[in-house]
Amino acid sequence: xxxxxxxxxxxxxxxxxxxxxxxxxxxxxxxxxxxxxxxxxxxxxxxxxxxxxxxxxxxxxxxxxxxxxxxxxxxxxxxxxxxxxxxxxxxxxxxxxxxxxxxxxxxxxxxxxxxxxxxxxxxxxxxxxxxxxxxxxxxxxxxxxxxxxxxxxxxxxxxxxxxxxxxxxxxxxxxxxxxxxxxxxxxxxxxxxxxxxxxxxxxxxxxxxxxxxxxxxxxxxxxxxxxxxxxxxxxxxxxxxxxxxxxxxxxxxxxxxxxxxxxxxx
Numbered sequence: 001x002x003x004x005x006x007x008x009x010x011x012x013x014x015x016x017x018x019x020x021x022x023x024x025x026x027x028x029x030x031x032x033x034x035x036x037x038x039x040x041x042x043x044x045x046x047x048x049x050x051x052x053x054x055x056x057x058x059x060x061x062x063x064x065x066x067x068x069x070x071x072x073x074x075x076x077x078x079x080x081x082x083x084x085x086x087x088x089x090x091x092x093x094x095x096x097x098x099x100x101x102x103x104x105x106x107x108x109x110x111x112x113x114x115x116x117x118x119x120x121x122x123x124x125x126x127x128x129x130x131x132x133x134x135x136x137x138x139x140x141x142x143x144x145x146x147x148x149x150x151x152x153x154x155x156x157x158x159x160x161x162x163x164x165x166x167x168x169x170x171x172x173x174x175x176x177x178x179x180x181x182x183x184x185x186x187x188x189x190x191x192x193x194x195x196x197x198x199x200x201x202x203x204x205x206x207x208x209x210x211x212x213x214x215x216x217x218x219x220x221x222x223x224x225x226x227x228x229x230x231x232x233x234x235x236x237x238x239x240x241x242x243x244x245x246x247x248x249x250x251x252x253x254x255x256x257x258x259x260x261x262x263x264x265x266x
Contacts, residue, residue: 025233026053030065030077033058034195035105035258036220039241040078042249047240052233060178062131069225070094076228076237078102079195081218083156084133097229100222100238103250104259105194107137107218108208109145112184116209117145120188123169127183127190130174132157138191139163139172141212156217194257204257219261 031037037058044054057074059065065077066088076099080088088094114120128138136158142148149165150158160172175183180190181200194204204211212218222241224234240246242262250260 025051026055027075027233027237028055028057028073029237030057030059030068030074030079032062032065032079032195033060034197034199035103035254036079036195038253039103039246039250039258042246043237043241043243046243046245047236050236050240052236052240054237062134062177066092066094066096066223069096069223072225076222076224076234078220078222078241080223081133081220083137083218084131085221085223087133087157095226096223097226098221099224099229099234100241101261101263102220102222102241104214104216104219104261106204106212106214106216106257106259107134107141107191107193108197108202108204108212109138109141109189109191109210110181110184110197110202110208111189113188114209117142117147117189120147120168120170123171124188125171125173125186127173127175127180127187128160129177129180129191129193131177132159134177134193135159135174137212137218141191141210142170144213145210198254198257205255214259 029040031040037056040056044056047054062080065079068074069077082098085096089096128135133156136156139148139150139158143150148163148170151162151164154162173187177193178196180192181196181202183190197204222238228234247260247262250258
């Protein structure tokens with residue numbers, strides 16, 4: 001009995017130390033302004049009840065969060081879709097891993113000048129993000145509307161050079177994604193990521209003239225360094241994000257303009 005008691009006590013002590021280690025765990029997560037940051041603020045509350053202390057670091061662009069994560073300045077980030085991450089890993093050699101899916105923020109086409117793409121005149125100017133994956137995403141959205149046709153051999157990473165049909169001679173103006181809402185005053189239309197649209201006071205459902213479908217391959221992901229993907233805090237982070245309270249928050253706050261697409265990596 002005494003030996004059994006010692007084993008039980010040791011197990012309890014181990015569990016307590018493990019729980020204490022997680023309770024003392026503090027991580028930094030990179031996000032971009034808008035929906036990613038707002039949802040993460042709610043995740044922080046859920047994670048705190050599970051013993052994980054999250055500090056949110058907000059970035060104004062898409063380039064730095066992966067570099068900061070790969071360098072070890074962050075422990076995770078939550079701001080990008082899988083095609084963008086795949087492109088960054090291929091181009092920059094980052095050793096990063098997807099640990100869960102979070103939200104889909106459908107890209108929309110917005111305009112202060114027209115109500116329909118049919119109103120675009122010959123030589124009209126449309127703003128698109130200047131990074132390869134989001135720029136390609138914008139062109140694919142426009143292709144679904146019959147405005148252009150791109151080379152089907154290219155896949156998801158499409159550029160204006162890959163356009164093979166452009167009957168209205170549309171000029172594509174490549175800008176930093178965060179600048180696109182401000183471009184509406186000067187351009188005929190712009191393709192704007194939902195997080196930047198919301199930040200600029202645009203409602204993707206009500207204000208866009210075209211919006212990406214729910215079958216989009218651009219679901220957003222939670223990312224860590226590959227060496228950390230099996231760490232206990234990662235499981236807690238993903239469970240916190242996938243909590244019913246977070247789903248309810250997303251569905252209530254965004255009313256369909258941001259969609260929960262919760263699943264763990266496969």
